[in-house]
Amino acid sequence: MNEVALLAAATIASGTPLALAGLGLLINEKAGVLNLGAEGIMLVGAIAGFAAAFHSGSEWIAFAAGAAAGMVLAAGFGVLVIWLGTNQYASGLALSLFGAGFSAFVGVQYVGRKLAERSTFEVPVLADIPFLGPALFKQHPLAYAAVLLAVALAWFLYRSRTGLVLRAIGESPDSAYSLGYAVRWIRLAAVLAGGALCGVAGAFLSVVYAPLWVEGLVAGRGWIALALTPFATWRPGRVLLGAYLFGGVTMLQFHLQGAGVQIASQFLSMLPYLATIVVLALISRNPAWIRINMPASLGQPFHPSA
C-alpha cells in the first residue's frame, strides 16, 4: 500500500515538468505556432534555473530565471517564424540544436555541483490522510501550480474572450486579421508564454526533480511534451492526464528495477519513448479525428495581405 502511494507521488513529480511544458506548447499551438524547439528551451531553462539556484539559493529565483531564459529563446524563434515566415519545423529544430549546445557550453562549470538542501512541502491537514496524504499532498508547490494552470488554461481558452481570439487566430488567422486583431503580436505573446512555461519545466527538472545538472538532462522530455498535445487532442485537462501517464511510465522503470524484474535496465529505459510512439500511433490512427481537433493553421506561416 505504501509502495503504491510512493509510486503515485513519484508519478506526479515526474509528470509535472511534462505537464508544464505540454501546457505551454498547447498555448503555442492553439495560436497556430508549432514549436519543435521545446527540448532546447527546456535545456536552457534547466541550466539557467540550476545556475540561479546555485548562486542565489532560492528556487523561486531559479524558476524565474528558467522562465526568463525560455522567453528569450522563444522570442528569437517567434520573430523568425512569425515575422520572417521561416519554416516552423526547421526553426524549431534549430532552436533545439542550439539549446542543446548552449546549455552544454554554459553548464560545464555546474556539472557535479550540489544545490542547498530544500525544505519539503506538505499541504496542511490533507498530508496527514493515510495513503492519500503521501501519494498526493507532499508534492512540490509547482506540482499543484501545474494542476491549477491546466484548470486556468481551460477556462481561459474556452470561457474568456481573449481565449476565443487566441483560438480564432489558430483556426483562421486571415479571418482574425480581417476582424482587426493583431495576429502576429498575439502569436508572439503565445510563443512567449509557451517558452516561459517550457523554461520553468526545465528549471523544475534541474532544481527540484533531479536535482543536478548534466549535459542533456532533459533527455527527450521536450519531445514527449510535444507528443502530448495531439495525444490530448489539444485539451488542457487531457494534457495534464497525459503528462501523468508518461510520468508514470518513466517511474515504472525504476520501480520494476527495484522489484527485481529480470529485464536489462536499458530495455526499461526505453519504455517512455516506446510508449510515446505507441500512443501517437493509436491516437493518430484516425486522420479525421486529428484534423477536427488540431488548430487549422498549425505550422502555417501567416502573411497579412494588405
Added chain:
Amino acid sequence: MLRLEARPQPSAAMSIASPLIALALTAVIAGCLFTVLGKDPVRGLGMFFYEPLSTVRGVTEVALKATPLILCALGLAVCYRANVWNIGAEGQFLLGAIVGGGVALYVTTHGIAAPRWALTPVILLAGVAGGMAWASITAFARDRFNANEILVSLMLVYVAQQLLNYLVFGPWKDPQGFNFPQTKTFAAEALLPNLVPQSRLHIGFAIALVLVAVFWAFMFRSWRGFQLQVGGLAPGAARYAGFSARAALWTALLVSGGMAGLAGAMEAAGPLRQLTPHVSTGYGFTAIIVCFVGRLHPLGCLFAGVLLSMLVIGGELSQSRLGLPNALTGVFQGLLLFLLLACDTLINYRVRWRGALHRPAVTS
C-alpha cells in the same frame, strides 16, 4: 524603418549567398564570444576555419569527420525535399553501427578468415540494412497509423541508444575489456581499407563522393526523384498526376535511413574499430544542419559537410589549446542554422527603407 518587400521571384543569387552571409555572421558572433571569454578572437577563429586545413593530417581528419555528415545529409536532403521530416538520422546511424559493427564483431570472435575486399561490402551493406530497418519503423507508423514522423523518428533515437547500451554493457562486452562498456577490437580484415596511408581516412570518403554524384542524378535526372520533389512542393499536384504519396514516404525514409546506417557502419568499422556507447557524437543531428546549409542539394551537402566537420575539429582544438568546453561546437552549429533560416528570408524578400516605398520615379 526597415521593411520587407516581396521579390517578384525568388533570388537565385541569394540562395547561394545566404549560407555565406549566415556563416560570416556566425564567425562575427563567435569572435565576440571569444573576446568575452578573454581569448584572442583571431586565434580562436583560426582554430575553426584555418587550422583544421593547414596540414595534410588535418585535411584527412576533416574529410574523415565530414564523411558521416555528408552521407546522412544526402539522405535527409531527399527526405526534406519530399516533405518527409525525418529527424532521427542519429538513431538510424546507431542501428547501422550496431548491425554493421555486429557483423564485424561476429567475424572477429568466430575467427572467420575472409579477405577484406569481401568483408567490407558485407559490413557496409549490413549497416545500410540496419539503418533502413530502423527508418522503416517510422515509415510504417506514419503510413499505417498516420503518426507524426518527426516525433516517432526522434523517439527512436533514444531507443536506439539504449539498444546500443544494452549490447555493449551486456552480451557484446569484451570479456578482456576490464569491464569497460565496449566490444572487442575488430579483426584487421573487418576494418575498412585506408584511403590515405598514415591517416585514419578510409574509403568511406571516396564512397561518399561517388554517392554525391549518384544522389544528384537521382534527385535531378530520375523520374522517381522528380516525383518525390513534386510531392514535397505541391502535394495536390502530385496527387493529380497520380504520384503515390505512400511510395514517396517509404522511398524517402528508406533512402535516408540506409544512408545514415551506411555512415554508422563506416564509423564503427573505420576510425573506432569497435562499438562503444559513444559511437556517434551527434552526427545524425549535425547532418540536419549540413543538409540545410547545403541547400538540400547533394553538392551543397558536400561543401557543408566539410564546413561542419571543420567546426567539430575546431571545437576539439579550442578545448585542448584554449581550455574552452567542447560544447562550443554545438553553440556555433545551432547559431549557424538559426542565422541561415533568418538569412533565407532574403531569397524571397528584399529589405527596403520604408520611406523609399512610394517615391515617384525620377525622370531625367
